[in-house]
Amino acid sequence: MDFADKNGDVAEIMLDYVENNTTFQTDRIMRVPSRSYTDRDQWEAEIELIFKRVPLMLAFSAEMPNPGDYKAMDAIGMPVLMSRDKTGKVRAFLNVCSHRAAPVANEGHGNCPRFTCKYHGWTFGQDGKLIGVAESAKFGEIDKTERGLRELPCEERAGLIFVCLTPNAPMDLDKYFRDYLDDLESLGLADWCYLGSREISGANWKIAYDGYLEGYHFASLHPETIAPRTPSNTMHYEGFGPSFRIGFPQRRIKEALAPIPREEWGRQENNGYDFVRILFPNIAIFVAPEITQVAQLFPGPTPDKNRTVLNYLRKDGPRDDEDKEQLETMMNFFRDVTYGEDYVIGLEIQKGLESGAHDEIVFGRNERGNQYFHEWLNWYLADDSTLPEPEM
């Protein structure tokens, strides 16, 4: 699909929203039980039926662009190792030695021809195969072919590395994302520069994620940071399976698009309008020319906590030391704003939900992104693929 045409139509809709002070609306208000954010059984089901089943975007191609590059990380308490072999193919494994389960790589990024377990020194190839057993004559006979690293389904698309946390599970990105991958491809993220990340934590992962899914709160919560650029409560939503895209017109959309021929409106992202790309269940990508922030949310160690990694990318790498310093300052600023303005209120919301004040919360007709996310969440939790899929 040519997203430029589609984006042009979306730009026209967003211009209309701003001129007429309207927004995307669905036909109903949605109620969600408060315990959805506090209940341990639900939290465990979300991990088992969603986080361990769907493709999770765990890394960017730009984090590990060269043969031998790897990234080791924690994903919902599971140690994951992604490695690019000498042919350029990326694989994912559980970062667990087949001798006595120590990690074979320390968390973070690196480059190496093979992985050496720090406990007793067994070595594994970039393809996960067991290469060497330390002092094997003394250790005794084992079949090396049976003792490689446990591989996870992994695929690299659109500059993003997707992993399923269940070995041998089927993973079909085209089916999961529909034609959203074309839009993601068009960003060209594979050729961007990965600048670094910051980590924050907060309340239940869905409380935090809800904050990324609507712009209803911009005027109240972000009067100085977001509202000057983006009007509150003015969003356009498009669904692609469980994932979706939010269009946010800027206040200056009319002036920005006026001198541009209509057929070029679809190529004006960040000039008059912005997109936030939501990849179910836990990613929010906000593309901006100065710096792009990609929030990656994970359920934390208990139902009332999340761990969020804020990743930063830009088309070009740091130009010089001064630019590098400015980028570091910008990453800190974005982290501080995200934490101070969105995550702090999330902690208060968690307390409110646990207080028993209300049995349910409500999402308005304007908060369609939140409704859609919770509808898909419930669809996965029902664990019955014959149920009709939610539609935007």
Ligand code: FES
């Ligand atoms: Fe890895 Fe022993 S646990 S070599």
